[in-house]
Amino acid sequence: MVLDILSWVCLVAGGLVGVVGAVGIHRFPDFFSRQHATGTTDTLCALLILLGLGLQAGLSLAAFKVALIFLFLFITSPAATHALASAAVHSGLDPKRGRTDSEGQS
Amino acid sequence: MYAVAIVAILVTLSLALARALMGPTVFDRIAAINMFGTKTVLLIAVFSFLTGRLDLLDMALVYAMINFISVVAVLRLFSHKDFHSPAENNVISVKVRRRWF
Amino acid sequence: MDLLIDISLLTFLAVTAIGIIRITNLFAVIMLFAIFSFLSATLFMTMDAVDVALTEAAVGAGISTVLMLATLALNKDHNEKQPDKNRHWLPLAVVLTTGAVLVYGTLDLPDFGDPASAPQTHVAPHYIEKAIEETGVPNIVTAVLASYRGFDTLGEVVVIFTAGIAVLLLLGGRREDPLDDGAKDKRVPQNLVLRIVSKIVIPVIMLFALYVQFHGDYGPGGGFQAGVIMSAAIILYSLVFGLGAAERIIPKSVLMFLTSLGVLIFAGVGIASLFLGGNYLNYSVLASSQVAGQHIGILLVELGVGITVFAVMLTIFFAFAGRERS
Numbered sequence: 089m090v091l092d093i094l095s096w097v098c099l100v101a102g103g104l105v106g107v108v109g110a111v112g113i114h115r116f117p118d119f120f121s122r123q124h125a126t127g128t129t130d131t132l133c134a135l136l137i138l139l140g141l142g143l144q145a146g147l148s149l150a151a152f153k154v155a156l157i158f159l160f161l162f163i164t165s166p167a168a169t170h171a172l173a174s175a176a177v178h179s180g181l182d183p184k185r186g187r188t189d190s191e192g193q194s
Numbered sequence: 195m196y197a198v199a200i201v202a203i204l205v206t207l208s209l210a211l212a213r214a215l216m217g218p219t220v221f222d223r224i225a226a227i228n229m230f231g232t233k234t235v236l237l238i239a240v241f242s243f244l245t246g247r248l249d250l251l252d253m254a255l256v257y258a259m260i261n262f263i264s265v266v267a268v269l270r271l272f273s274h275k276d277f278h279s280p281a282e283n284n285v286i287s288v289k290v291r292r293r294w295f
Numbered sequence: 296m297d298l299l300i301d302i303s304l305l306t307f308l309a310v311t312a313i314g315i316i317r318i319t320n321l322f323a324v325i326m327l328f329a330i331f332s333f334l335s336a337t338l339f340m341t342m343d344a345v346d347v348a349l350t351e352a353a354v355g356a357g358i359s360t361v362l363m364l365a366t367l368a369l370n371k372d373h374n375e376k377q378p379d380k381n382r383h384w385l386p387l388a389v390v391l392t393t394g395a396v397l398v399y400g401t402l403d404l405p406d407f408g409d410p411a412s413a414p415q416t417h418v419a420p421h422y423i424e425k426a427i428e429e430t431g432v433p434n435i436v437t438a439v440l441a442s443y444r445g446f447d448t449l450g451e452v453v454v455i456f457t458a459g460i461a462v463l464l465l466l467g468g469r470r471e472d473p474l475d476d477g478a479k480d481k482r483v484p485q486n487l488v489l490r491i492v493s494k495i496v497i498p499v500i501m502l503f504a505l506y507v508q509f510h511g512d513y514g515p516g517g518g519f520q521a522g523v524i525m526s527a528a529i530i531l532y533s534l535v536f537g538l539g540a541a542e543r544i545i546p547k548s549v550l551m552f553l554t555s556l557g558v559l560i561f562a563g564v565g566i567a568s569l570f571l572g573g574n575y576l577n578y579s580v581l582a583s584s585q586v587a588g589q590h591i592g593i594l595l596v597e598l599g600v601g602i603t604v605f606a607v608m609l610t611i612f613f614a615f616a617g618r619e620r621s
Contacts, residue, residue, distance in 0.1 A: 103202025110209035164262040166491035260357040
């Protein structure tokens with residue numbers, strides 16, 4: 089019962105985080121800040137949702153597979169974000185800056 | 195409750211697809227498409243629990259792998275314009291090889 | 296819930312297709328193709344065709360994306376092209392007419408899952424009722440693919456084999472120095488993260504490919520999918536560490552050997568069953584009991600499929616990626 093509630097909370101929170109990230113890629117002004125939105129929420133959303141599913145599965149092969157999916161996403165997703173950002177920097181894309189360069193706000 | 199997660203993921207998917215179609219730079223598009231792929235993995239995982247067909251989790255795993263490979267491929271081509279050379283200058287590669295092999 | 300998912304996925308599919316037409320940047324278009332494959336694979340999955348979905352995800356989203364990118368790499372011109380201002384009415388008319396004819400044709404198709412339709416009434420009931428009893432394989436798709444329809448599958452493997460040979464003949468002529476990698480490209484970014492992550496991830500992918508290969512009797516998967524996933528692991532290695540490094544692991548001669556070996560195993564199982572007194576590709580005679588024989592036969596045949604698919608995919612990738620830009 090407690091596990092059920094916990095897993096529901098995780099699933100809903102995961103969905104919420106995912107939507108927040110998706111709104112983020114529309115609200116933020118330039119590529120790098122959008123990367124921040126996708127990069128962080130992708131991992132957290134995957135963590136929460138897969139944790140919720142894992143709690144539902146209990147100790148079984150399904151839970152193992154869920155854990156494997158999570159580990160895979162947890163390693164590859166930030167790597168892809170990093171590679172994307174570094175490719176963007178090297179191709180000459182500059183972060184959008186605000187009025188004062190020293191603060192770096194947008 | 196799975197339904198809530200699925201609806202949330204579908205909303206996320208549609209927003210990511212919109213960014214992929216609008217995205218001013220090509221990197222915006224690739225980032226959105228990468229996000230789309232990750233969320234599809236989650237969609238399949240939740241869907242497999244919703245319907246109780248747990249063998250679908252294999253598919254989610256394949257998706258995660260393939261998504262990573264295609265993002266690496268597109269970035270690789272984008273920063274190199276060809277597929278021959280390694281993604282690194284030699285100094286770093288020698289260092290890494292010593293430590294990991 | 297299923298309906299909502301189906302409607303959303305179909306909408307995404309249509310939007311993606313329109314996006315593919317409208318967007319002029321070819322990199323983004325290829326990535327959208329990958330999304331298109333993912334979406335259709337997910338649709339197959341909701342229709343319960345898990346094996347097809349696996350194949351679509353691995354081949355459509357994985358290998359063909361990489362091959363399309365490799366083709367793009369062969370082109371000099373990466374710039375965005377402005378769409379042609381001229382309107383082409385004739386192609387539009389042709390496309391609309393063909394589409395209308397196709398849509399008209401679908402009116403005669405039976406409904407999805409209609410129990411009275413032709414595919415459901417001939418051999419399908421026999422397969423569904425008898426597959427486990429006759430072959431001992433819980434995944435009916437594998438039983439049909441490898442055992443009941445083994446001859447068709449042999450044909451498919453030979454087609455893949457032929458495709459590999461054809462690509463080698465057409466694109467085989469390559470640059471002189473495949474082993475001379477690096478050193479010439481100084482402006483490349485430092486991809487230390489990608490290298491280390493790839494080293495963690497590649498063994499997992501290979502292990503998973505073996506799981507898909509040998510678990511195909513019980514769950515979704517089989518030789519085709521496993522071969523593609525395994526080759527995807529090598530392709531990832533080649534993308535991160537360079538083509539030369541990958542070709543040092545699997546030289547071309549080994550690939551050619553493997554390409555033929557897979558077909559040879561498949562056809563050899565058929566010959567073996569001939570010699571043991573059965574029909575061609577009738578695995579029941581391979582062991583003392585029918586189920587044991589079927590099991591051995593299916594395992595060997597799937598292995599042959601996996602080896603050939605793996606080798607051909609890699610051959611095609613190496614042939615594409617190894618060419619100089621024209």
